Amino acid sequence: MIQVCNGIRPLSDIRSNSDYTKFLKQSPEFRRITNNIVIQRIQTVFLLLVLPINIGFYFTPMFSHAMLDPSGWLSNGLIAALLFSMVLSVYAVFLFRDRLNQMRWVKRAMLFQLIAIGMNIGIFFTVGRIGMNLLTEVFSVGLLVLALVFQYLALHYIDKDEKLVKSMDRIR
Numbered sequence: 001m002i003q004v005c006n007g008i009r010p011l012s013d014i015r016s017n018s019d020y021t022k023f024l025k026q027s028p029e030f031r032r033i034t035n036n037i038v039i040q041r042i043q044t045v046f047l048l049l050v051l052p053i054n055i056g057f058y059f060t061p062m063f064s065h066a067m068l069d070p071s072g073w074l075s076n077g078l079i080a081a082l083l084f085s086m087v088l089s090v091y092a093v094f095l096f097r098d099r100l101n102q103m104r105w106v107k108r109a110m111l112f113q114l115i116a117i118g119m120n121i122g123i124f125f126t127v128g129r130i131g132m133n134l135l136t137e138v139f140s141v142g143l144l145v146l147a148l149v150f151q152y153l154a155l156h157y158i159d160k161d162e163k164l165v166k167s168m169d170r171i172r
Contacts, residue, residue: 041096041161046154047106050089050113053147054082062140066123074119081116082144085109089151099162106155113148120144 057063066075088109095102120141127137 041157043154043157043161044093044096046150046157047089047093049150050109050147051086053143053150054086057082057140057143057147060140060143061136062120062123065127065137066119074123078116078119078123081112081119085112085116085147085151088112089154092154099158099165103155103158103162106151106158110148110151110155113144113151117141117144117148 063078066078069075088105092102092105092109095105124134124137124141127134
């Protein structure tokens, strides 16, 4: 007679390898372990690094200069472009099962990042006093460029994964 403890059969009752797999999938420990998110793809790291870099930009002098815009459209546009870039980058992380769609969303995030960089360069040239005293402003622009580089690297590795999968399908 088989005794069931917490709805799971004892190991001694498992006869074949497929039974063992079914047994594991029924166990609560297996569900708990498989529900944990493990970052296994480098492009996920790159896309997630965009988030703190863009958030860090909000604490730089260039953002303060953008907030001094009397009309407000420049500051609102910069905030919106950075927010869209961050949201789309994080959204693209969860599209890992559909790499082509993921590449489209990363490209859209890169477009918003480019818009933010363009606005930031415009602000940089309106600040004036070009020289050594603008080092922190150059660092601010560099943060946005670094985020764009991470998005590009993520796009490159997503494309590399897609090519690898296609080559493996071709071999089969």
